[in-house]
Amino acid sequence: MNVPRHVKPPFEAIVACHGATVLRVVRAVVGHADADDAWSDTFLAALKAYPQLPGDANVEAWLVTIAHRKAIDVARATSRRAVPLADPPDSPARERADSHDLDLDAAVGALPPKQRQAVAYRYLAGLPYADIAAILGGSVAAARRAAADGIATLRRTYPRLDTARNHE
The missing domain is CATH 1.10.1740.10 (RNA polymerase sigma factor, region 2, helix turn helix motif)
Incomplete structure (x- = not known):
């Protein structure tokens, strides 16, 4: 802006x-x-x-x-x-205009909380590590490490991420 x-x-x-x-x-x-x-x-x-x-x-x-x-x-x-006792009926799948990747959501969601947050703030929001450290309550080095560990885990658990990187 x-x-x-x-x-x-x-x-x-x-x-x-x-x-x-x-x-x-x-x-x-x-x-x-x-x-x-x-x-x-x-x-x-x-x-x-x-x-x-x-x-x-x-x-x-x-x-x-x-x-x-x-x-x-x-x-x-x-x-x-409260957790419902019976499974709700399946709802029809919605076509997403933004082609949101639910598999990637699941892979990111499986990360430990600090890694998930550091990855989101760095790679989705584009924040500098100093801001991430302030948000998460740690050092810049810890924020950088959490983001790097999260990306390393995603490369192992979400194969399309590593494939896309190798084709760049």
């Missing part, structure tokens, strides 16, 4: 610019089923806090920090939900 540092863009522009990134991040953290809830919670909280955000703040890092916290809240709430 090309807006002078001292002038904050309207919140709608923030959502338009960063909404897809936040959705990718929360999908990686909480999974596809709960991502919409975490995304909505993120932008509701951001809307309330936006007036106090300094004009020169890193909006993307700020949103990913909020998304991280909201995703954890949604994951906790999901873990407390």
